[in-house]
Amino acid sequence: MAELHVELVAADRKVWSGEATIVLARTKSGDIGIQPNHTPVLGAMDPQPVTIRQADGTTVVAAVHGGLLSFADNRLSILAEVAELADEIDVDRAERALAAAKADSEAVAQRRAEVRLLAATGR
Amino acid sequence: MGAQLRVYKRRIRSVTATKKITKAMEMISASRIMKAQRAVAASSPYANELTRAVTAVATRSNAKHPLTEEPVGATRAAVLVVTADRGLAGGYSSNAIKATLELTRRLESEGKAVDTYIIGRKGVSYFGFRNLPVAGSWVGFSDKPTYQDAKEAAAALIDAFVTETSAGGVDELHIVSTEFVSMLTQNPVEARLLPLSLAETEANAEEQGPFPLYDFEPSAEGVLDALLPRYVESRIYNALLQSAASEHAARRRAMKSATDNAGELIKSLTRLANTARQAEITQEISEIVGGASALADATAGSD
Numbered sequence: 001m002a003e004l005h006v007e008l009v010a011a012d013r014k015v016w017s018g019e020a021t022i023v024l025a026r027t028k029s030g031d032i033g034i035q036p037n038h039t040p041v042l043g044a045m046d047p048q049p050v051t052i053r054q055a056d057g058t059t060v061v062a063a064v065h066g067g068l069l070s071f072a073d074n075r076l077s078i079l080a081e082v083a084e085l086a087d088e089i090d091v092d093r094a095e096r097a098l099a100a101a102k103a104d105s106e107a108v109a110q111r112r113a114e115v116r117l118l119a120a121t122g123r
Numbered sequence: 124m125g126a127q128l129r130v131y132k133r134r135i136r137s138v139t140a141t142k143k144i145t146k147a148m149e150m151i152s153a154s155r156i157m158k159a160q161r162a163v164a165a166s167s168p169y170a171n172e173l174t175r176a177v178t179a180v181a182t183r184s185n186a187k188h189p190l191t192e193e194p195v196g197a198t199r200a201a202v203l204v205v206t207a208d209r210g211l212a213g214g215y216s217s218n219a220i221k222a223t224l225e226l227t228r229r230l231e232s233e234g235k236a237v238d239t240y241i242i243g244r245k246g247v248s249y250f251g252f253r254n255l256p257v258a259g260s261w262v263g264f265s266d267k268p269t270y271q272d273a274k275e276a277a278a279a280l281i282d283a284f285v286t287e288t289s290a291g292g293v294d295e296l297h298i299v300s301t302e303f304v305s306m307l308t309q310n311p312v313e314a315r316l317l318p319l320s321l322a323e324t325e326a327n328a329e330e331q332g333p334f335p336l337y338d339f340e341p342s343a344e345g346v347l348d349a350l351l352p353r354y355v356e357s358r359i360y361n362a363l364l365q366s367a368a369s370e371h372a373a374r375r376r377a378m379k380s381a382t383d384n385a386g387e388l389i390k391s392l393t394r395l396a397n398t399a400r401q402a403e404i405t406q407e408i409s410e411i412v413g414g415a416s417a418l419a420d421a422t423a424g425s426d
Binding site: 007009010011012013014027028029032039040041042043044066067068070072073077079081 | 162165166168169172173175176179180269270274335336337338339340341345346348349350353356357360
């Protein structure tokens with residue numbers, strides 16, 4: 001099965017890199033699924049978990065808070081100021097952050113906590 | 124102990140204490156250089172990918188965007204200078220400031236008014252002492268900058284950039300920072316962040332071969348809108364990290380020569396102290412001999 005190379009990069013570190021069969025992300029104009037040999041695309045992303053499916057059936061989920069994806073020559077780069085893998089996320093902390101953000105009605109912080117929870121727990 | 128000798132001993136003690144401090148600072152800086160260099164390396168994938176994407180959009184699309192367009196007759200420019208929070212780093216901060224003043228003079232000779240933005244206490248105190256106007260400043264993170272710090276500075280600069288020139292905005296964005304060449308060499312460098320200088324992006328494009336024809340999501344303008352602020356942030360972040368590494372390297376070198384000088388001083392003071400002690404002993408001996416011979420003369424006379 002054809003594969004594409006994925007680089008998930010945050011501002012201060014490389015979060016994940018490897019081969020995948022399909023990557024699902026949400027751009028400003030809607031969800032996008034990228035498979036090998038997709039046409040070159042450059043998109044601005046909304047804060048939303050990114051799902052990376054690998055050839056062996058395992059799935060990597062990462063909370064990506066905005067940023068950019070660029071695909072060309074079977075190489076997908078996902079750039080975000082802040083990005084973290086689902087298993088790096090502290091669910092309790094994210095829930096506390098969500099409650100605090102809701103109380104202070106801070107939209108950005110609330111969305112950030114929601115994305116973290118979505119990536120970590122799938123709900 | 125003679126007065127002279129006591130003075131030397133006291134100075135040796137104080138120089139020894141100074142040497143211990145400078146030695147410790149040297150070792151601390153040496154270990155932090157490695158850490159700072161690792162941070163530069165860790166941030167480079169993001170910076171490279173971002174630069175590549177910006178270049179791709181800027182060269183391949185016909186999108187008109189205020190952040191990429193060359194303004195005709197620019198009249199105002201912003202200069203961001205990165206200096207240290209603390210001293211004892213040799214010429215690190217003053218070299219960056221010198222480069223800034225040079226750039227300011229050049230921009231002014233081109234007929235542009237310059238707004239100065241400063242990162243680092245040393246720069247703030249230099250401009251404050253001379254009563255030079257400062258448009259904005261950030262302090263407290265020069266030796267360990269985070270992305271959040273870069274973001275704050277970038278937000279203010281982008282804000283100034285998108286404001287109309289007549290309303291106090293600027294047409295150009297320059298940054299002066301210190302490039303980390305090696306442990307021994309750090310150079311102040313200046314770069315124009317915005318508008319994107321096409322020469323720079325074209326040179327990049329040639330290196331990496333032609334760009335594919337991208338589809339833009341949602342549109343070329345939309346991508347540029349999202350991209351360029353990130354680009355400015357990441358350039359500033361990179362400059363901060365490079366400058367931090369340079370600061371540590373400059374401090375390590377300054378502290379190494381301070382330690383060496385203290386060692387030299389201790390050596391020559393020890394020599395002087397030895398001479399003083401020897402002179403004291405000689406004097407005591409000659410006093411004893413003189414006294415003894417005077418006694419001997421007196422007894423001989425009484426016979």
